[in-house]
Amino acid sequence: MKQFIWILYFVLAARICDATPVKREGFSWDSVKSWAIQDRGRVKPYDTFARESVLYITGKTQWKGLGANEVTFGWLVSLDKEWQDEEFxxxxxxxxxxxxxxxxxxxxxxxxxxxxxxxxxxxxxxxxxxxxxxxxxxxxxxxx
Structure with a gap:
């Protein structure tokens, strides 16, 4: 049993260390798109902020099949895990x-x-x- 726990631990640790940006299936971005946020003194929809940010940082409007909302949300919540080793x-x-x-x-x-x-x-x-x-x-x- 102890051996199984250690194997499980190493498999999970390897998976976390090898994390890459992922598509968050089943999540609806429709409500997020209309969130009002302030960026550099201007209030704008989150969707606009996301598109501008992704274009500014990557030079593209999306990244590897992920839309701008997914990308910026990923940067906000999991930069250290999913994005730290991604060349973007x-x-x-x-x-x-x-x-x-x-x-x-x-x-x-x-x-x-x-x-x-x-x-x-x-x-x-x-x-x-x-x-x-x-x-x-x-x-x-x-x-x-």
Whole structure:
């Protein structure tokens, strides 16, 4: 019995570690689409926010068969499990890739990769400070 519990534990742990974005079957997104949310001072439907966010981050309106509502909801509730090792963050700007030491030929990167780039945190921190002082951001800071 003890052996069965350990086997079950390792199977479940391996499944969690190997998690990828999943379609949430049976969930109706109809009511979620009309939720009113505030984004950058503007009230808009969740559906609009989701489409704009997915397009901005991935360069696409959906991701691997998942609609924008499913993708953004997945980012909100399970980024650490389902999305951390998914290459979905699109970076096209070559000077940013150079500054971060990323492969120039690649277009998509994993959040887990970007979390481990100290230069990105520095660029984002500086951009945040400039925004607070109402200063103009450089091209590199805007793209980051």
């Amino acid at each position: 963050v699109r970076i096209d700007y070559k000077p940013l890739k150079d500054a971060l030491g990323l492969e120039v030929k690649r277009q998509y990167f994993r959040p887990s990769e970007l979390d481990s780039v100290p230069a990105l945190n520095g660029i984002l921190r500086e951009a945040g400070q400039k925004e607070a002082r109402k200063e103009r951001l450089s091209s590199l800071e805007r793209k980051a």
